[in-house]
Amino acid sequence: MIIKSTIDRIMEATDIVEVIGEFVQLKKRGANYVGLSPFANERTPSFTVSPAKGIFKDFSTGKGGSAVTFLMELEKFSYPEALKWLAKKYGIEVEETVEAPENREEDLRRESLMIVSGYAAKFFHESLLETDEGKSIGLSYFKERGFSNDIIKKFELGYSPDQWEAFTGSALKEGYKEQFLVDSGLSVKRDNGTLYDRYRGRVMFPIHNFTGRVIAFGGRTLKKDKNVPKYVNSPESEIYHKSNVLYGLYFAKKAIREEDNCYLVEGYADVLSVVQAGIENVVASSGTSLTVEQIKLISRFTKNITILYDGDAAGIKAAIRGLDMILEEGLNVKVVTFLDGHDPDSYVQANGSSAFKKYIEENKKDFILFKANTLLKDAGNDPIKKAGVIREIVESIAKIPDSIKASVFIKECSYILQIDERALLSELNKMRQAKSKKDGQQQQNHNRYQPEMPPDEPHFFDEVDLAPSAPKKEYFQEKEVIRLLLLYGSKMIDWDGIANTYIGPFMIAELGDVTFEHETCKLFVELYQKEVENGILPEDAYFIHHANKGIVDISIDLLSSKYTLSENWYDMHKIMIHDEQHNMKATILGAIFHLKKHKVEGMLDNLRIELKNASSEADQEILLNQYMRMKKVEKSISDFLGSVIIK
Known part of the structure; x- marks a missing residue:
C-alpha cells in the first residue's frame, strides 16, 4: 500500500491537463479545456478538464474525477497502478507499506503479469545485445534488415535463445512464479507439468501498452522450415487484448497529435522502417484485421488516417472491404499503395527516406475514390458487376457522418462511375433512411428495458x-x-x-x-x-x-x-x-x-x-x-x- 505522504506528493505534482493531454486532444475554452470523449463515440466535444479544480468531467458518459480516476477508467488501472504511473511521470519515488502475502497476490495479479512481461523484455533485449548467439543470429538479422542501434534500443527489440528453457529457467531462478509465466504466454506447460519457452530461437518484438509498459510479444522465426510458423504472438491475457492494441502507438502518439495524421501499416518491421525514415506518427495493426477499438485509439489524437498498403491486389481488395468502419467513426482516410511487390519496409530500404516521403505525398488518395477506382477496374465492362460496385461505394459514403463531405464524394464518384449524381443521391438517401429506421427500432427496444431517468440528471443515477x-x-x-x-x-x-x-x-x-x-x-x-x-x-x-x-x-x-456563462x-x-x-x-x-x-x-x-x-x-x-x-x-x-x- 502506498503511504499517504507519497500520495500527497504525487497529487501535488500532477498537472491534470498535461496527463489527460497525453490521451485526449484538448483545446482551451475559457478557464477550462475541452475535447472529444475517450469513453464514447461523439462528434461534439463534451469532455471537460478543469485545471483549477484538478478534475475532469465527461458529460456524454457521466464519468468524472481526478487524473488518477481518469487513468483507472481509461487504462483500467488499479488505484496503486495509476499512482505509480503518475509517480514515474513526475519522478517521484514511491514508498509502500507491506501487505499480507495473500492480499498482495490477489490485488496485484495484473501487476504481476506486467512485471514478468517487463522482465522478459529485458531478458530478450540483453540476449540480443550481450550473448554470442544473440549477436550472431538476432542482431545480424536486424542489421541485415537495415535497423539502426537507436531503433533496436528504442523499441527494445530482442532475441529468445534457441533453447527449450533458457528464459523460463532464468525467470524461475529470479523468483517469478510459474502461474504468471504461463498466464502471460511466455512459457508453456508440458503434460508432465514442467515449462518450456514459447519463443525459443526467434527475434522478439515487444508490444507496449498505451503507457509504455510491455504487455505482449511477437516472435519471428529465422528458420526456413515451412512447418514452423513465421510469427508466434502472445495469447490473450488479463493485460493483453490484441483488438485494443496498436503496435508502436506508445512511441507515436505525440507525433500523431503534432502532425494531425496517423500512418497505418501492417507489420512490426513496417513501423520500424518508417520511424527510422523520420516519420514517427506510424502504428501497425500487427497482422490482425483493424478493429473499432483500434480506430478509437487513433481518434483520440487525430481524425486523419493514411493507410500504407503493399502492392498485392488481392490483399488490397480484401482489406478495403473492411475499412468502412473508419468512415463510420468520422475519420478521414487516405490510401497509399506500393507497387512492384513493395511494402513500406522494403520501399524505404530500397529507395531511402527522402524518396519514401515524396512517394507518400504524391500517391495518397482519398479512400472513397481509391475504392471506387480499384473496384471499377475489377468490374471491367460487366454491367452487373458495375452495379454492385456502385452500390458498395454508396454504402461506404452512407457511413460518413458529415453530410457535406458525403455530398462532395457523391459528386466525385458520379464522374468516376459515369452515373448521374441524382441517382447516387437517391440511393444514398434510401440507405440513410433504412439505417435511421433500424437505429430507431433498436433504440425503442433498448428503452423498453431501461428505467426512466430524471431529465436533468441523465447519467449520475447510473x-x-x-x-x-x-x-x-x-x-x-x-x-x-x-x-x-x-x-x-x-x-x-x-x-x-x-x-x-x-x-x-x-x-x-x-x-x-x-x-x-x-x-x-x-x-x-x-x-x-x-x-x-x-x-x-x-x-x-x-x-x-x-x-x-x-x-x-x-x-x-x-x-x-x-456550460459556462459568457462574461459578456x-x-x-x-x-x-x-x-x-x-x-x-x-x-x-x-x-x-x-x-x-x-x-x-x-x-x-x-x-x-x-x-x-x-x-x-x-x-x-x-x-x-x-x-x-x-x-x-x-x-x-x-x-x-x-x-x-x-x-
Whole structure:
C-alpha cells in the first residue's frame, strides 16, 4: 500500500491537463479545456478538464474525477497502478507499506503479469545485445534488415535463445512464479507439468501498452522450415487484448497529435522502417484485421488516417472491404499503395527516406475514390458487376457522418462511375433512411428495458444507486446541501448576528438533527463532520481524491458544469442572472431549512397513516398531539424560510 505522504506528493505534482493531454486532444475554452470523449463515440466535444479544480468531467458518459480516476477508467488501472504511473511521470519515488502475502497476490495479479512481461523484455533485449548467439543470429538479422542501434534500443527489440528453457529457467531462478509465466504466454506447460519457452530461437518484438509498459510479444522465426510458423504472438491475457492494441502507438502518439495524421501499416518491421525514415506518427495493426477499438485509439489524437498498403491486389481488395468502419467513426482516410511487390519496409530500404516521403505525398488518395477506382477496374465492362460496385461505394459514403463531405464524394464518384449524381443521391438517401429506421427500432427496444431517468440528471443515477427509501426530491435536496459544503464550506460567514465561523462547520452544526437517507450523501456529511471534529476544514480535493467511488462521483458531479456563462452575457442580452453568492445567508439557510421542511413533511405523512390505522382512542390522542407539534415545527420553518429568502 502506498503511504499517504507519497500520495500527497504525487497529487501535488500532477498537472491534470498535461496527463489527460497525453490521451485526449484538448483545446482551451475559457478557464477550462475541452475535447472529444475517450469513453464514447461523439462528434461534439463534451469532455471537460478543469485545471483549477484538478478534475475532469465527461458529460456524454457521466464519468468524472481526478487524473488518477481518469487513468483507472481509461487504462483500467488499479488505484496503486495509476499512482505509480503518475509517480514515474513526475519522478517521484514511491514508498509502500507491506501487505499480507495473500492480499498482495490477489490485488496485484495484473501487476504481476506486467512485471514478468517487463522482465522478459529485458531478458530478450540483453540476449540480443550481450550473448554470442544473440549477436550472431538476432542482431545480424536486424542489421541485415537495415535497423539502426537507436531503433533496436528504442523499441527494445530482442532475441529468445534457441533453447527449450533458457528464459523460463532464468525467470524461475529470479523468483517469478510459474502461474504468471504461463498466464502471460511466455512459457508453456508440458503434460508432465514442467515449462518450456514459447519463443525459443526467434527475434522478439515487444508490444507496449498505451503507457509504455510491455504487455505482449511477437516472435519471428529465422528458420526456413515451412512447418514452423513465421510469427508466434502472445495469447490473450488479463493485460493483453490484441483488438485494443496498436503496435508502436506508445512511441507515436505525440507525433500523431503534432502532425494531425496517423500512418497505418501492417507489420512490426513496417513501423520500424518508417520511424527510422523520420516519420514517427506510424502504428501497425500487427497482422490482425483493424478493429473499432483500434480506430478509437487513433481518434483520440487525430481524425486523419493514411493507410500504407503493399502492392498485392488481392490483399488490397480484401482489406478495403473492411475499412468502412473508419468512415463510420468520422475519420478521414487516405490510401497509399506500393507497387512492384513493395511494402513500406522494403520501399524505404530500397529507395531511402527522402524518396519514401515524396512517394507518400504524391500517391495518397482519398479512400472513397481509391475504392471506387480499384473496384471499377475489377468490374471491367460487366454491367452487373458495375452495379454492385456502385452500390458498395454508396454504402461506404452512407457511413460518413458529415453530410457535406458525403455530398462532395457523391459528386466525385458520379464522374468516376459515369452515373448521374441524382441517382447516387437517391440511393444514398434510401440507405440513410433504412439505417435511421433500424437505429430507431433498436433504440425503442433498448428503452423498453431501461428505467426512466430524471431529465436533468441523465447519467449520475447510473453511477450512484438511489436508495429506495430516498425519494428523488429528497435526494436532490440532500445533494444541494453537499454542493454548498463543497463550494462554500471553507468561506467565512459575515451575516447579521453570525460571524467568526466558517460556513462548513456552521452547516454541520445546523444539520445535527437531520438524518440523511441517501447513503452517499450520508457518508459525505459524516466524513465532513469527522474532519471538522479533528480541527480540519476539508477542501474539495479531499473528496475528489477519496477512496470511495461514490464520494468521488458525487463530488465531481456537483463541481462540474457543462456550460459556462459568457462574461459578456449581460452586455449582450441585458438579462441579470441570479448569483447565489450575492445573498449567502439565504442560499445556505434556504438549503438547510428546505431539507428540514421536507423531512418534517415526511414525518407528518407517516403520522397521518398511523392516525388512520390507530386501534384505540388513547393511541389516537398521542399521535394527534405529536402531529400538532410537528405542524408547529413545520410552520416555524416555513416562517423562517419566508423571512430569510425575502430579506
